[in-house]
Amino acid sequence: MxxxxxxxxxxxxxxxxxxxxxxxxxxxxxxxxxxxxxxxxxxxxxxxxxxxxxxxxxxxxxxxxxxxxxxxxxxxxxxxxxxxxxxxxxxxxxxxxxxxxxxxxxxxxxxxxxxxxxxxxxxxxxxxxxxxxxxxxxxxxxxxxxxxxxxxxxxxxxxxxxxxxxxxxxxxxxxxxxxxxxxxxxxxxxxxxxxxxxxxxxxxxxxxxxxxxxxxxxxxxxxxxxxxxxxxxxxxxxxxxxxxxxxxxxxxxxxCDPSENEELSFLQNMLINGVMAVHSDAHLNGSTDHRLANNINFSFPGLDAETLIIKMKGIACSTGSACSTANLEPSHVLKAIGLKNEMAHSSIRFSLGRFNTKEEIRRAINEINHVLSSVKENSPRQQLLHV
Ligand SMILES: Cc1ncc(COP(=O)(O)O)c(C=O)c1O
Incomplete structure (x- = not known):
């Protein structure tokens, strides 16, 4: 599949x-x-x-x-x-x-x-x-x-x-x-x-x-x-x-139809809220009011984005710009908005499109939350963050 x-x-x-x-x-x-x-x-x-x-x-x-x-x-x-x-x-x-x-x-x-x-x-x-x-x-x-x-x-x-x-x-x-x-x-x-x-x-x-x-x-x-x-x-x-x-x-x-933005915005809010309801430490990068309806960029403090993405086998997403993923340097965009290297390395971009459905977003939320919970459980660094 x-x-x-x-x-x-x-x-x-x-x-x-x-x-x-x-x-x-x-x-x-x-x-x-x-x-x-x-x-x-x-x-x-x-x-x-x-x-x-x-x-x-x-x-x-x-x-x-x-x-x-x-x-x-x-x-x-x-x-x-x-x-x-x-x-x-x-x-x-x-x-x-x-x-x-x-x-x-x-x-x-x-x-x-x-x-x-x-x-x-x-x-x-x-x-x-x-x-x-x-x-x-x-x-x-x-x-x-x-x-x-x-x-x-x-x-x-x-x-x-x-x-x-x-x-x-x-x-x-x-x-x-x-x-x-x-x-x-x-x-x-x-x-x-x-x-x-x-x-x-x-x-x-x-x-x-x-x-x-x-x-x-x-x-x-x-x-x-x-x-x-x-x-x-x-x-x-x-x-x-x-x-x-x-x-x-x-x-x-x-x-292309501008009304697609309404549907995308709905799915965007659904995913943001669905993840933050369970993982309130997730940090949404970027603007809340001047933002594309199809973009979500989260930092997950203390966790490594590459590891998370490998574990999220049912989702195709990326650590940032596809064009610089061959590069191990943290994203220049995230650095420019003030993120420290570690936080930038914990960031994942989920970008939505015309063919995504509510059902897919529901499944994606479940998988993201499940992977975050299991990686946190096994991460001594994360446990320290919470004491
Ligand atoms: C903001 C922006 N500029 C430029 C490009 C490059 O476009 P193309 O893939 O058509 O060369 C991209 C595509 O990744 C982009 O997102």
Missing amino acids: NPIYLDNQATTPVDPRVTKAMIPYLSEQFGNAASIHHSLGRKAKETVEHSRKILANEINARPKEIIFTSGATESINLAIRGVCEKNMDKGHIITQATEHKAVLDTCDAMEKKGWDITILPVDDRGKVDPHSVKDAMRDDTVLVAIMHANNEIGTIQPIAEFGKICRKNGVLFLVDACQSFGKLDIDVNLMHIDLLAATAHKIYGPKGIGLLYAKSKDPKVELVEQITGGGHEHRRRSGTLPVHQIVGFGRAVTI
Whole structure:
């Protein structure tokens, strides 16, 4: 039997309706969207443009402002490297401590090339203070990169406030919206967003397809192409377009419905309350009021998260970002909100999704509580904590 899947922030299962929409483009509709001299190619191009329109609409952008990429990591690389290379040799970038490594490592790479990077701190709930963004601005600041919602602790940032500050100061604003696209309202115009990265595999679409929104006027964002060879996507990202993936991304977003958040929120509260009713020492990391409806991140003081996860055989969950689980360092996100190493190593993320049921959450609560109780019983460290 498959485990109960509570790792939806790492990736979501593909919705069967998405798979169904993609299949014809893996069989009879196999044309290359750049082969406009025959009907198969023209059909592929039409299909790509249809999806591009749907995806643009989702964030109130223009279709020509959407660039297809292999995923959000590539979108973020294109945004940061592309903007920096277009602008000048050196300058200043502002970002914040709980960003995904796609942003932090790319900023690191820019630092090695001579750019100055300011990494803003967050409060104990993971929020960035808009005043700190304003205070960090310098004459040579080119870009501010702040995520919409965090992948480990679910904290939602006040994006519109940062956008306003950036626009007022003539600085470009990049938003990593991987965890919010299709889940929270995003209007790139109202929020003054110049660049935005999103990916299909967090919204029940296929892996390997993402997008970068780049504003086309007032201001027009100029990018240096990072993948060259053919000048696709208006010379912003070369490579044959994966039509089936693009169809899947577009279909996935048409299925997203904000009302899903109510159901997720119900399941989220059920799991939080169900665990805390039995294990009141569990500590919920992140914000209570500005939080994604699908995220739960608990620290279990004195217990080792890896050991707990191995024992929770019926549940698929993670110790934090899937992308850094190969790393034995404690999560940079949990450290940024002030957790000591030991507490960070005791933390588990349970992330919910469209296909989770109340019955599954009931079973998950039982299993989590059972494992916590048995590990506590056998843990001298825990026994000490309770004397
Ligand atoms: C917040 C955030 N940013 C960026 C990424 C990278 O996205 P992709 O897997 O499409 O490269 C992820 C996915 O793990 C994410 O959660």
